[in-house]
Amino acid sequence: MDKIFPKILRVYAGIAACMAGSCPAGIYVTVVRQVMRQFYRVTRSAASEWLKLRHPEAHWRGGCCRMGCMHTRYDLHSHSLASDGTLSPAELVTAAHTAGVDVLALTDHDTTDGIAEAADVARQLGLHLVPGVEISVSWQSQTIHVLALAIDPDCDELRAGLAGLEQFRHWRAEEMGRRLASKGISGCYEGARALAKGNIVGRMHFAQHLVAAGHAGSVRDVFKRFLVNNKPGYVSGEWASLEAALGWIAAAGGMAVIAHPARYKMTASKLRRFIGEFRECGGVGLEVVSGSHSRDNVTTMAALCRNQQLLASCGSDFHGPENPWLRLGQLPELPVGCKPVWESDCWPLH
Numbered sequence: 575m576d577k578i579f580p581k582i583l584r585v586y587a588g589i590a591a592c593m594a595g596s597c598p599a600g601i602y603v604t605v606v607r608q609v610m611r612q613f614y615r616v617t618r619s620a621a622s623e624w625l626k627l628r629h630p631e632a633h634w635r636g637g638c639c640r641m642g643c644m645h646t647r648y649d650l651h652s653h654s655l656a657s658d659g660t661l662s663p664a665e666l667v668t669a670a671h672t673a674g675v676d677v678l679a680l681t682d683h684d685t686t687d688g689i690a691e692a693a694d695v696a697r698q699l700g701l702h703l704v705p706g707v708e709i710s711v712s713w714q715s716q717t718i719h720v721l722a723l724a725i726d727p728d729c730d731e732l733r734a735g736l737a738g739l740e741q742f743r744h745w746r747a748e749e750m751g752r753r754l755a756s757k758g759i760s761g762c763y764e765g766a767r768a769l770a771k772g773n774i775v776g777r778m779h780f781a782q783h784l785v786a787a788g789h790a791g792s793v794r795d796v797f798k799r800f801l802v803n804n805k806p807g808y809v810s811g812e813w814a815s816l817e818a819a820l821g822w823i824a825a826a827g828g829m830a831v832i833a834h835p836a837r838y839k840m841t842a843s844k845l846r847r848f849i850g851e852f853r854e855c856g857g858v859g860l861e862v863v864s865g866s867h868s869r870d871n872v873t874t875m876a877a878l879c880r881n882q883q884l885l886a887s888c889g890s891d892f893h894g895p896e897n898p899w900l901r902l903g904q905l906p907e908l909p910v911g912c913k914p915v916w917e918s919d920c921w922p923l924h
């Protein structure tokens with residue numbers, strides 16, 4: 575092993591150098607890149623173990639894990655048409671593969687419906703698909719999103735829990751339609767329902783419909799004017815309790831991670847209180863790097879992650895190519911000192 579793996583690493587370095595400069599552009603580079611990827615995937619696990627044993631000082635960070643010239647690109651938060659994304663699960667996985675993502679988690683809102691299709695295509699492309707779901711949770715009158723990573727989507731307890739949320743979403747959507755109609759904006763429920771290609775109806779579908787119907791110039795504008803607290807189309811309600819959601823995740827053998835923690839605008843002490851309860855319920859991770867986090871947010875969440883001994887995750891929260899500023903797999907590295915979720919013993923892809 576000590577002879578083979580250094581050689582493997584040297585081969586990677588050689589191929590990377592070749593790709594960086596001396597070889598002809600175009601198809602040749604593409605072929606070399608494909609060969610390198612396949613070769614890398616096959617040997618990655620074994621070589622990683624060797625590096626950890628022989629060189630424990632080597633650092634493991636972020637959207638990429640760096641070992642010499644080896645990179646594993648992780649994106650552990652994404653959406654498809656099964657919830658409020660705009661790509662089908664197959665298109666999403668293909669786009670992730672094209673973007674150089676090696677490990678992708680599909681984490682649709684409150685549904686696992688897209689996972690089978692995504693896993694099929696991922697298998698064909700040689701990409702690791704982590705089955706996930708982003709669960710809507712109510713905690714102290716606030717909506718919090720909890721990512722469930724590496725779940726068994728067929729787990730009965732999880733399926734029953736998500737079915738309850740799906741039902742609540744249908745009632746909420748009808749109620750949003752009624753409230754908007756009472757303000758003179760009719761047909762929104764039908765419009766949103768038509769845009770939802772899966773079983774999940776969300777505010778994003780209402781936003782898209784309202785933009786298409788000319789009631790606002792952009793999705794961002796619609797949210798501000800119609801779909802947030804104290805606005806005509808906003809309907810509050812109870813999502814899953816933290817305890818229930820984490821119970822379903824545990825039953826499905828998954829890891830619970832707090833999604834985009836900076837988005838909740840909690841005070842530092844409230845966020846610490848939330849994390850305390852989250853950990854008591856079995857939660858293990860914090861999404862330190864998120865598509866919606868600023869550089870400062872990442873620094874703050876990395877410190878919290880280390881202090882609270884949580885695992886760190888990174889995900890784009892990609893919803894579709896309409897938002898060109900938010901791309902699959904294009905994430906900053908996890909700050910040094912954060913232990914990534916994929917280094918946990920519970921991570922399924924060692």
Ligand code: AMP
Nearest residue numbers: 658683710775776777778793794797798
């Ligand atoms: P829902 O779970 O149906 O309440 O919808 C939440 C989703 O709406 C989020 O996952 C985002 O995709 C989207 N969303 C929420 N707030 C905004 C916003 N201010 N601008 C654009 N999209 C938003």
Ligand code: MN
Nearest residue numbers: 653658683778
């Ligand atoms: Mn969404």
Ligand code: MN
Nearest residue numbers: 708719833834
């Ligand atoms: Mn979210």
Ligand code: MN
Nearest residue numbers: 651653708891
């Ligand atoms: Mn999300």
